[in-house]
Amino acid sequence: MTEPDDIEGTVALAFSGGLDTTVCVPLLKEEYGYDDVIGVTVDVGQPEAEFEEAEETAEALGLDHYVVDAKTEFADLCMDAVKANATYQGYPLGTALARPVIATAILEVAEEQGCTALAHGCTGKGNDQLRFETVWRDSELNVHAPVRELGLTREWEQEYAEEKDLPVEGGDGGRWSIDTNLWSRSVEGSELEDPSHVPGDEIYDWTDSPSGEDAELVDVEFEQGEVVAVDGEELRPVEIIEQLNEQAGAHGIGRTDTMEDRMLGLKVRENYEHPAATVLLAAHEALEGLVLTKEERSFKTQIDQEWAEKGYQGLVKAPLFRALEGFIEETQTRVTGTVTVKLEGGQARPVARESEYACYAEGQASFNTEAVTDDIEQADATGVAKYHGFQERLANKVSEAVDSAAAEAVTDGGPASAASGTSSDGASDGSNDESEE
Numbered sequence: 001m002t003e004p005d006d007i008e009g010t011v012a013l014a015f016s017g018g019l020d021t022t023v024c025v026p027l028l029k030e031e032y033g034y035d036d037v038i039g040v041t042v043d044v045g046q047p048e049a050e051f052e053e054a055e056e057t058a059e060a061l062g063l064d065h066y067v068v069d070a071k072t073e074f075a076d077l078c079m080d081a082v083k084a085n086a087t088y089q090g091y092p093l094g095t096a097l098a099r100p101v102i103a104t105a106i107l108e109v110a111e112e113q114g115c116t117a118l119a120h121g122c123t124g125k126g127n128d129q130l131r132f133e134t135v136w137r138d139s140e141l142n143v144h145a146p147v148r149e150l151g152l153t154r155e156w157e158q159e160y161a162e163e164k165d166l167p168v169e170g171g172d173g174g175r176w177s178i179d180t181n182l183w184s185r186s187v188e189g190s191e192l193e194d195p196s197h198v199p200g201d202e203i204y205d206w207t208d209s210p211s212g213e214d215a216e217l218v219d220v221e222f223e224q225g226e227v228v229a230v231d232g233e234e235l236r237p238v239e240i241i242e243q244l245n246e247q248a249g250a251h252g253i254g255r256t257d258t259m260e261d262r263m264l265g266l267k268v269r270e271n272y273e274h275p276a277a278t279v280l281l282a283a284h285e286a287l288e289g290l291v292l293t294k295e296e297r298s299f300k301t302q303i304d305q306e307w308a309e310k311g312y313q314g315l316v317k318a319p320l321f322r323a324l325e326g327f328i329e330e331t332q333t334r335v336t337g338t339v340t341v342k343l344e345g346g347q348a349r350p351v352a353r354e355s356e357y358a359c360y361a362e363g364q365a366s367f368n369t370e371a372v373t374d375d376i377e378q379a380d381a382t383g384v385a386k387y388h389g390f391q392e393r394l395a396n397k398v399s400e401a402v403d404s405a406a407a408e409a410v411t412d413g414g415p416a417s418a419a420s421g422t423s424s425d426g427a428s429d430g431s432n433d434e435s436e437e
């Protein structure tokens with residue numbers, strides 16, 4: 001253990017009431033020398049029980065505890081993620097996008113309360129340390145990560161908690177490490193760390209096992225890429241997400257089981273649930289398919305991919321991120337319309353879409369009409385068809401000609417060298433001479 005630095009002042013700790021952040025409270029005084037610690041819990045849609053645990057633990061520790069509601073800010077960022085069709089290796093980024101929102105809210109409390117430092121309970125192996133610190137290191141305050149800096153293990157923390165009689169009712173927090181917010185619920189650890197282990201149904205909480213029965217249709221309405229209503233009812237982002245998590249979760253929609261490449265390069269097996277995200281991402285992409293041009297769609301996949309990458313890294317304040325958002329916003333001006341999504345058997349399948357901006361005219365593609373437009377007819381495609389693949393045909397023809405010329409040259413010179421007995425393997429001359437076999 002390091003000697004106390006005797007830093008004066010108060011440190012604001014990202015506090016959940018779990019084992020990691022609970023042991024951080026005395027350690028920040030004993031090991032770092034702070035006079036005081038305040039705990040901050042940020043509401044990004046965790047279950048009620050998590051706030052109760054945080055509240056009770058804070059009380060037992062005598063910790064000044066602040067709870068900040070950042071659900072609206074977080075839901076707004078989730079809606080931006082929909083516009084960017086954002087997923088990272090199949091995961092809609094719930095944990096990742098919540099971190100900068102949480103870090104910003106904690107920084108605000110710390111500044112209001114005159115704190116001199118900030119601390120989190122993340123380990124040195126994960127992504128969250130990086131996502132928190134990129135926000136915090138942009139401030140004047142000191143930043144501490146006791147679990148990482150003091151090299152703590154869960155075993156050491158448990159013993160320390162016992163020794164100090166710390167209130168860790170939940171013990172090590174249970175069988176799995178779970179992170180829940182509005183956008184996703186992630187489960188990791190324990191037997192799930194074995195990638196060959198098939199998880200039991202008990203790891204899921206938001207989604208029922210997909211049954212395929214009682215399919216239902218849901219209409220998702222967008223205005224300039226923004227989700228504004230579900231089944232005709234205008235709702236705020238937080239409400240939309242909460243409602244769809246329940247509705248689509250009942251159909252087993254939004255389960256992801258993936259090997260995730262973390263920022264530090266470590267791979268981790270992650271299981272996620274994200275019913276609302278799955279429905280909204282599918283609906284949005286379907287609407288873009290109707291209104292955007294082929295070129296916009298294809299270029300936007302690159303922009304979207306980069307948005308998701310930055311989102312995963314927690315770099316939502318990066319200049320590049322703002323530039324990507326600028327492009328995305330521009331494309332969304334026509335993403336207005338309604339998509340009907342079928343919820344059935346673990347799948348959210350867009351089955352109908354309509355928009356006044358549809359870049360589509362039924363008559364143009366229909367089998368029943370001869371003309372494409374007033375001045376373009378089917379027969380006009382003949383010239384295009386003749387040119388299509390011109391270079392490819394030419395390239396193939398040239399290769400064939402070169403190959404057959406080479407084969408002929410070998411056949412001409414072949415028998416002579418074989419007959420002279422200088423070749424002992426008989427195969428390299430391409431003469432198909434089987435006498436050596």
Ligand code: ARG
Nearest residue numbers: 095096127177178179186188
């Ligand atoms: N690996 C994911 C991410 O970095 C989620 C981690 C969630 N944490 C957890 N304890 N389950 O975004």
